[in-house]
Amino acid sequence: MRARTLRNAVIIATAVAVAVLAGGTPNTAAALPPGNTVAQWNKIAEDTVVGSGAFQAEGFIYAAYASTAVYNAVVAIEGGYEPVDSTITAPAGASVECAVVEAAYRTLRYYFASSSPLLANLDADYDEALSNLDGCTADGGAGTGVGRAAADEVIYNRTSGPNPDGRMTPIRVSSSF
Numbered sequence: 001m002r003a004r005t006l007r008n009a010v011i012i013a014t015a016v017a018v019a020v021l022a023g024g025t026p027n028t029a030a031a032l033p034p035g036n037t038v039a040q041w042n043k044i045a046e047d048t049v050v051g052s053g054a055f056q057a058e059g060f061i062y063a064a065y066a067s068t069a070v071y072n073a074v075v076a077i078e079g080g081y082e083p084v085d086s087t088i089t090a091p092a093g094a095s096v097e098c099a100v101v102e103a104a105y106r107t108l109r110y111y112f113a114s115s116s117p118l119l120a121n122l123d124a125d126y127d128e129a130l131s132n133l134d135g136c137t138a139d140g141g142a143g144t145g146v147g148r149a150a151a152d153e154v155i156y157n158r159t160s161g162p163n164p165d166g167r168m169t170p171i172r173v174s175s176s177f
Helices: 002-023 037-052 056-078 096-111 116-132 142-159
Strands: none
Touching: 037 056, 037 096, 037 116, 056 096, 056 142, 096 116, 096 142
């Protein structure tokens, strides 16, 4: 009887130790994915979309919105390519990196505003990105302004612009044939 009690105690202690070691890692600060700013925010967009539980086709749409905003922001600053339904311009000296961060963040934040866990991760990534880029601020800066304008333009064009995508249009089904 005593050996059985001792064996049960050892099993319970081992199980508790394994559980503590496996699940006891503390929360760490945001860690941006490796790569350049565009690659980082593409991965953040991917993680946000997948984490939202959006079904596959819908997820592609949200990722495309963020990518379009980033693309338009970069084209506004660097030129060389045609923007997608965009008329934004950039002042001289605008930071591409700041514009990329702002465009991706604002677009994703708009579409996933109702998901608190996603926003916590998104906000942490945004704060870390701003702290790593000299001169980027959430409330201004030439690159930040270009990125925000690009995000606003994509959101407007998709929701109520001259050619909205109609994604959220209610579909009625008639019972009479």
